[in-house]
Amino acid sequence: METCMICGELQDFKHFDGYNICTTCADIMEDVMGEYFLRTIWKREPKAHAAYLNYLNSTTKYISDYKKLVKKSDQHTKDVSARVHDALENGDEQPSKKRYFEHMQRVLDWLEATPHFYHYYFKDYYVCPECGASIFEKYARRDVGDWMVISCSECDTVIKKYFSLKSI
Secondary structure (H helix, E strand, O other): OOEOOOOOOEOOOOOEOOEOOOHHHHHHHHHHHHHHHHHHHHOOOOOOOHHHHHHHHHHHOOOOHHHHHHOOHHHHHHHHHHHHHHHHHHOOOOHHHHHHHHHHHHHHHHHHHOOHHHHHHHOOOOEOOOOOOEOOOOEEEEEEOOEEEEEEOOOOOEEEEEEOOOOO
């Protein structure tokens, strides 16, 4: 059995093709990437003025939505790492929270050293897999229990589900 390239523990399941990442690190990665994904698309939620959005889109569009999605990944890693550092220094001494934050710091350190992973992780999330709509233009967010669901507002296909981020 192979070991996790982030924490060195045994890899129990193959979560990401080409990357040996254990379940614990993969779960923490989902927390980190979920926050980044939401921050990236948050201010671009579709409004009623579709014609105006289409005009803006056609005149100010990035080279690709893919590039846009990973544009601020480096800053996100640093921001979350600073919050984790603060939580470890100033947080309560609950062992489970402390272990979570220590493990999250390892994931963040790995992400900082492996920025191309953002490209890999988000390659399937910048457009709807069903209708091809840009997630920056056509998405809907809804909370279902403890989960936040991001779906295409054009065809209602679920793009990604995230467990509600409560830790940081």
